[in-house]
Amino acid sequence: EADIYQTPRYLVIGTGKKITLECSQTMGHDKMYWYQQDPGMELHLIHYSYGVNSTEKGDLSSESTVSRIRTEHFPLTLESARPSHTSQYLCASSEIGQAWRGYTFGSGTRLTVV
């Protein structure tokens, strides 16, 4: 079944640690996105990619980086976690030319930095 997977589902980590949030999709979508969202609040775009070796920063500067070496994989790395990074991180994908299908989201990673 085509889907988008995020791991870990929950993560509690100490300040200053480096972490990588994983996102993989099996739909062959070219476009992938990372959003930050506090529970029930607005979605803030952190990074996006149009395809392999393409990455762009979104509106929210979160001191993170992404890579897109393979179509299906779009990991997000926080070099030095801070309590202000505590939030939910949502990965999404979509297909170029198929906006009518909307975005498909993963289940999210709930990050707590202590």
Add this chain to the structure above:
Amino acid sequence: GQQVMQIPQYQHVQEGEDFTTYCNSSTTLSNIQWYKQRPGGHPVFLIQLVKSGEVKKQKRLTFQFGEAKKNSSLHITATQTTDVGTYFCATDSNYQLIWGAGTKLIIKP
């Protein structure tokens, strides 16, 4: 840049009452998408509207796109507990989605 304003922020209804959320823009929108996010969940795509004056229905949900393509609404008839969550509108701009702030549907106990 393009923005979409979504109101209200919250709506409390009795089960069985109707619910409506509105999205407005000062500029013409190429399209409008609607998503539902259940508490603790992730956004799920509901529908996309592209044509001026378009109306689409999904069971008890009715989606409208304004004649000037500057506003849209989502109306739920006779709400049920399964409708609880936050409803977001979004529109394509520069190959990204611009999101509304969402309207939270709360069923009064």
